[in-house]
Amino acid sequence: MPGVNDLATSRPDVAKLWHPSANSSAPEGVTAGSSKVAWWVCPKDARHRWQRPITSQVQSGAYCPVCEGRIAIAGVNDLATARPDLAAQWDPSNALAPEEVTTVTSKIVGWVCPAHTEHRWRARVGDRAKGYGCPICSGRRAFAGFNDLASRNPGLAAEWDPANPIRADQVTFSSARKVNWICPNDARHKWLASVNSRNSGGGRGCPFCAGKRIHVGSMDLATTHPDVAAAWDRERNTRTPQQVTAGSGYRAHWVCVVDPEHRWQTSVSNRALGGNECPECSRRVASRIERVLFEALADHLDAPAHGRKVPVPWGPQTAAELDISGSYRGAPVAIEYDGLAWHENRADVDIAKTTAILEAGYFVVRIRQGELPHLELEHPRLLQLDYRYRSGTDDRLALFLQPTVATILKWLEAQTTRSPEPSPTGDVASPADLPPMGEA
Structure with missing residues (x-):
């Protein structure tokens, strides 16, 4: 009824969109709830025309769907008109034409890369209008033979774990995706890492071979x-x-x-x-080694002694206890066996004692066990030897020590045939001439 429930009376804002000539009736002749399809026109741009049921337009409000990009009008707001550069990338196999969509539509269509026509993909029109380009050229999507890992870095692709859910030609060489890898040097070494972390810079190799991880069963x-x-x-x-x-x-x-x-x-x-020995047990074994070594050298030394204390002050000590001592061709000799358990991290102490004994005129031999490094000390009367730990009976120890004994005797023979080197106090004193500790 005009003036009561007609469109012009109940929704004058919507009635302003009524097309004055394309409809067979006026806004006063229809109700706001009518399902009749009517023509509408934008009050801002007369080129914007559209058809819609009256009730739908009333529910949507007094807005222009063309202005909002919901309806495309060729030559006005269609993609071909608004973005001819994107329309040029339109895949001709699409069901729609560029003139039939707007730049803000969410419709998904096919596209063809202008730089590489073999690059084809599907994307929303609105996303392309926002600036999203070819995903293959940008490295966001793999294209076999162009930017995939297998093509760009076949050496790295050879380390691809075949158990991965995708192949090396299905990911880009710069992908952040984490996959499994197999070490080319040891197939037991398997780990998870992103493609780009392995492909960028110098590239990260096997973390097990590099010592960064421990492979249980081969490295632990x-x-x-x-x-x-x-x-x-x-x-x-x-x-x-x-x-x-x-x-x-x-x-x-x-x-x-x-x-x-x-x-x-x-x-x-x-x-x-x-x-690999217990320090406490090692000290006992070291005593055995010293004893066996003493027995092997005793026949070659004058006045041999095991554990003799001599009046050689060093550090806070007033005397030095020598593992093995004696004289060779009249020259005093001191032989120290340095077991790992007792001498580990004691290099400073050993240097101080050795220096004092050398200054007293002795020829000094230090036998360093295992991985003990040589003392940072050089002197013409100092010999440092390595000895790998061995255990066993006295006879076996004597056998193991034969090369060491031979080296010591050869060195002493060579040293003592030279002109004797005077001690700081004058003549070189023989241990036999030194009184035992406690005697005047």
Whole structure:
């Protein structure tokens, strides 16, 4: 009824969009709830025309769908008119034409890259209008033979784990996707890493071979040195033998496998590479080695002694106890056996004692066990030797020590046939001339 429930009366804002000539009736002749399809026109731009049911337009409000990009009008707001550059990339196989869509539509269509026509993809028109270009050229999508890992870095692709859900030619060489890799040197080494982390810069290799990770079963201490791992203190250590390598600097706690009362702490590398013995047990063995060594040298020395104290002050000490001493061709000789357990991290002490003995006129031999480095000390009357730890009966120890004994005697023979070097106090004194400690 005009003036009561007609469109012009109930929704005058919508009635302003009524096309004055394309409709067969006026706004006063229809209701706001009518399903009749009518023509509408934008009050701002007469080129914007559209058809819509009256009730739908009323529900949407007094807006122009052309202005908002919901309806395309060729030559006004269509893609071909607004963005001819994008329209040129329109895939001709699309069901729609560029003149039938606006720049803000969410319709997904096909596109062809202007730089590489073989690059084809599907994307929303609105996203392309916002600046999204070819995903293949930008590296966001892989294209076999162009930017995929297999093509760009075949050497790295050879390390691709075939168990991955995708192939090396299905990811870009700069992809951030994490996949599994297999070490070319050891197929047991497998790890997870992104493609770009392995492909960028110098490239990251196998973390196991680089020592950054531990492969249980080939690299861990329990596998490579089970005898060392057997002494692992599982109560005090925060790691397990499977979590460290033989070269680790981790200072671990150990329990003697012979006597559980013997406990000590040292780095894994010292135990695995330096010496596998209990320090307490080692001291006892060292005493045996010194005794066997003394017996082997006694026949070649004058006035041989084992454990003799001589009046040579050093540091806070007023005398020096020598493992083995005597004289050779009248020259005083001091031989020290440096066991790993007792002399580890004591280089300064050993240097001080050695210096004092040298200054007293002795020829000095220091036998350094295992991985103990030579003392940073050089002197014409100083000989430093390496000795790898061996255990066994006295006869076996004597056999092991034969090369060491031969080297010492050869060196003493060469040194003492030269002109004798005077001591700081004048003549070189023989140990036999030195009174035992406690005697005047």
